Amino acid sequence: MADLDRLRDIDVFARTLVGHALWPHQLAVARSAARYRVICAGRQVGKSRLLAVLSLHKAFTTAGALVLIVSAGEVAAQRLLEDVAALAQGAPLLKGSVLDETKSQVTLSNGSIIMSVPASQRQIRGWAVDLLIVDEAAFIDPDIWRAAEPAIIARPGSRILLCSTPWGARDHFFRTLWQRGMDRPDEMTAAWHWPSNTSPLVDRKLLEEIRARETDTYFRREYLAEWTDESGAYFTDREIDQAVADFELLTPERAAQLSQRAYSVAAGVDWGMARDAQAVALVAPLEDEGLNWNREEAVYFVPWLEARYRCSYSDWIDRLIEVAGAFDVKVMASETNGVGAYPTEDLRRRLWEAGVLGHVAPVWSDVRRKQSGFGKVKTMLQRGQLVLPRHPELLKQLRSLEFEQTPGGSMKIAVPERAGHDDLAMALMQAISCIRPARRWGHQIRPSSWTPEHVVTGLGVRLPREPRPLVHDWSSFIRPQGQENGVEAAW
DSSP: OOOHHHHTSHHHHIIIIISOOOOHHHHHHHTOOOSEEEEEEOTTSSHHHHHHHHHHHHHHHSTTOEEEEEESSHHHHHHHHHHHHHHHHTOHHHHTTEEEEOSSEEEETTSOEEEEEESOHHHHTTOOOSEEEEETGGGSOHHHHHHHGGGGTTSTTOEEEEEEOSOSOTTSHHHHHHHHHHHSOOSSEEEEEEOGGGSTTOOHHHHHHHHHHSOHHHHHHHTSOOOOOOTTBSSOHHHHHTTEEOOOOOOHHHHHHTTTSOBOEEEEEEOOOSSSOEEEEEEEEEEOTTTTTTOSBOOEEOOOEEEESSOOHHHHHHHHHHHHHHHTEEEEEEEOTTTTHHHHHHHHHHHHHTTOOSEEEEEOOOHHHHHHHHHHHHHHHHTTOEEEEOOHHHHHHHHHOEEEEOTTSOEEEEOOTTSOOOHHHHHHHHHHTTBOOOBOTTTTOOOOSOOOOEEEOTTOOEEESSOEEOBSOOTTBOEEOTTSTTOEEOO
């Protein structure tokens, strides 16, 4: 094996062991001596590759090291670890050093461990790490950051790398650290700005074509990696941020295990075409175990959501039947405009054949329905009636929604054409259209002195860390009617 001292040079390590030389902008970050390294990045700039190489380099050159990668969601955490494992297994000189590979960690024969976890205080607290990497840091709750940052104070020479696309308010920890590193770089903090054209692989002519057809706000944020103000945005950062909590999503598989509970859930379905995903979002009244005893209004939350690309309508309907059965979905709003007409009818038929109870409501998502539906979402967010999960793609889509006044006086609400996806945001809106915000049952009852482990939104709404929907509650639901443009019928 190559001499270990030579391999301490990350450039030599990347070329010799991993077989992929780092680009100059990646190398500048990798060789920086700053304790905190902060990257604000656009699309396709090699961020994931750098994270994987840095993780392997620290683990390989420091026996017994612990590298902790924190991601905004479970899927992102698993994907990052898969990148690390694939890079290690693809390196002939490094393959023999990989002792064990699981869904949560890669262990090297020198005793070093690379762990990748979703943003959860329970999974982060208590570790002493040599390298802490926080991916999509702009989407990480400040409380999670406060739980993660102390992990480096007990290891000499330990480092932190934060990277993300530009999202969030001015006082968010990622933005403030990045701005400090840009304005006053020193041995403690250094920062880099990576717009998409930083990558040597980017087609600059195509980039200019995208600039010409996209809104200025979207292009600056996604490709130039610049923070933009909220001009034209339908939801403000504050409205979204104050409604988010770090609770654990309830998977359909787990819900099926708890099938004796007759949950009360509404669902919204968005059907995708070639470039879009099939998406479903669930909304349910919260069983808060007395945590919000002094609130007069019921609280609703998103127990589950998912989107699948390159998934056939037939396979997606199979999945929707699984989800509806596992959660005892009471009503499911399914979009019929675009490509959704036939899949919606097929969904109704197959749900009935499968013996899954519930009502499929065909809906037509025109301008007025979007205005009514997203207006309802906005109102519930402002009143603290709707709690969102820290799901990066959903939050990104909600923040990307823009509005404009049409010549006819109505409001057009959409993610700008070719500016990204809106499938999860649309599915959420459809699910919310099935909800009738209600007063809390028994809100006057103060809970016992025992308080379950819980999380809190920015508006002070509390919910269990592993929340569950209410059971046997029909009062929270309404049936959207056909092409009624947002008018809903009582149950």
